[in-house]
Amino acid sequence: MGMEHLSEVLKILDGALKANASMASNYAGLLADKLEQEGQRAQARMVRERLARAPMALAMAQDASRGVSLGKLPADNDSRLNTVDVSLPSVEAMHLVLPDAISERLDDFVRGVRHHDQLASAGVAIPNRILIYGLPGTGKTQTARWIAATLGLPLLTTRCDTLVSSLLGQTSRNLRQVFDYAQQTPCVLFLDEFDALAGARGNERDVGELQRVVIALLQNIDALPDSTVLVAATNHEQLLDPAIWRRFATHIPMPLPDEAMREALFSRCLGGFIAPDVDLRSVAVLADGATGALIEQVCMDAKRNAILSGSNTVQRLELYRRLGLALALQMGERLSTKEQEVRWLRRWAESEFSLRALSALYGTTVHAMSRIIKGDVQDGQKTKTKQRKPAQRPET
Ligand SMILES: Nc1ncnc2c1ncn2[C@@H]1O[C@H](COP(=O)(O)OP(=O)(O)O)[C@@H](O)[C@H]1O
Ligand SMILES: [Mg+2]
Incomplete structure (x- = not known):
């Protein structure tokens, strides 16, 4: 030894x-x-x-x-809810699609953790702390799971917002409990929604209490041995206190997936459900701006729908429609009627959503569809020809 x-x-x-x-x-x-x-x-x-x-x-x-x-899980005194969740992620069940540069930095981090003692004895070790930041749904939580799985360590997850208590001083106590608990066992301590604790300013909560919490957080981090693996994730890195930011030797920005990554995500999520006429390349092109989470959700919904309608493949237009609507939602478009949906889809991917395709998809005649697209039909009005009232132009 x-x-x-x-x-x-x-x-x-x-x-x-x-x-x-x-x-x-x-x-x-x-x-x-x-x-x-x-x-x-x-x-x-x-x-x-x-x-x-x-x-x-x-x-x-x-x-x-x-x-x-792992003994008794720490809990918040006020709500009685556990503040830590313990899991054992496995690498086999994991898929993570990241740009090469980010993957390499994660590999470097894991290698540094594995050889921490060797590096420490040469005086060149850095603390095993990593901060992951980026938009919601870009894979931050998944990356924390990957780190724990790769290191073969249990993942102790704390959502920092659950530590925040209305009781004075309880937030710092919760924090202390979590850090004490994590030190009992070799593990990856994962502080998710990190900005809830580490937020510097611009929060409506009492400034004095907030500063006390940031100070308590700094003290807890500083008291951790360098060898303890600490992962923090946030959607709001600009809110982090600079002193907290500096405690992390490795910073990982999680980007939106690029075209090739989106294609890989679709391919992976759809698996054998891809219909022969689906070109994942064009799907990936149209999915510009989508997060990994959005792609996963679209694929799951499309697969569920396929299974429930007795099919084992996801139809092309159905996939495009779900993707288009999910993207609209992500961009904050409010599509509350079929007519708004149709016009959005047509604008988003005109070449896919021909008049014929749209009328088949929405069960209308081509003529009725053409009127919807031109904006002749008021939103929410019945569009089936049979039920149509005598033509009446909308006010505008
Ligand atoms: N880059 C990615 N690679 C693989 N899966 C991803 C990626 N980004 C998001 N996902 C999937 O989307 C879902 C949400 O991701 P998550 O890690 O919770 O995002 P975040 O923590 O950044 O909000 C997860 O099920 C995850 O598998
Ligand atoms: Mg997350």
């Missing part, structure tokens, strides 16, 4: 000194795993034998599947 295991040994020592048996035993378990991976079977067995002789009460507290004891 050498320098490369110093961080585990220190954690075990910390656990013993704080009379925190689960902390000591969790890190001893991690140490045994590492030794085993390195082929140090005899040493690993010595550690495991001692763990097996741990007091009964401790053994009972240990999770049978993993040997990790």
Whole structure:
């Protein structure tokens, strides 16, 4: 056993000194795993034998599947809701589509975490902290899951907005509990919606309390050993206090997917449901501006619809229609009637939505559809020819 295991040994020592048996035993378990991976079977067995002789009460507290004891989850005093959620993401179930430059930075980060002790003994380690920022739905939470899965560590997720309490001082207490809890076990601590805590100014909440929370956050981060993996994510990086921003050695901007990434996302999400006449390239071109989350949602809805209508493929126009409507929503367009929908789709992708295609899609005659597109039909008015009232021009 050498320098490369110093961080585990220190954690075990910390656990013993704080009379925190689960902390000591969790890190001893991690140490045994590492030794085993390195082929140090005899040493690993010595550690495991001692763990097996741990007091009964401790053994009972240990999770049978993993040997990790996480004890009672911290909760907010006021709402009684848990402030931490524990999960074990797996790499197999994970798909993440990112630009090469971002993937490389994530790989670098993970490599730095894996070799932290080696880097530390050479005096060149940086804290294992990463800040991910970007628009909602661009894959920040998914990236945190990927990091935990790749490192083979449990993911402790805290939505920072659930830590914020109306009770004076309770927010800082919640924060302290979460950080204490995370230090009991080797894990990735993920602070999601980070701006809820780390927001500098421009918040309507009491400024004094807010500054106290930012200070408490800085203290908690500074008290964490460099080796603890901390991931934070925010949609509002401009709100972060600069001092908090500086605590993170790695910053990752999550971009909107480019055309090739969108194509990969559609292909992955639709899988075998792609109809032969669907050209994913053109779908990807039209999906300009869509987030990964939007693409995933469109594909899921289209697949669900296909299955419920007894088909095993997603029809081309149906896919385009769902994509167009989801994009309209994302851009804040309010399409409350069929007529508004039709005109939006036509403007968005005229070559796909011919008069004939639209009338088939909406169950009208070509003539009626042509009137809708020209704006002859008032929004919400029945458009089936049979039910049409004598032609009446709208006011405008
Ligand atoms: N770049 C991406 N690659 C793969 N899936 C993505 C990507 N971006 C978003 N998604 C999918 O969209 C959904 C929402 O993503 P999420 O990570 O929660 O976004 P964020 O945390 O940035 O709001 C997830 O189910 C995720 O799989
Ligand atoms: Mg998220």
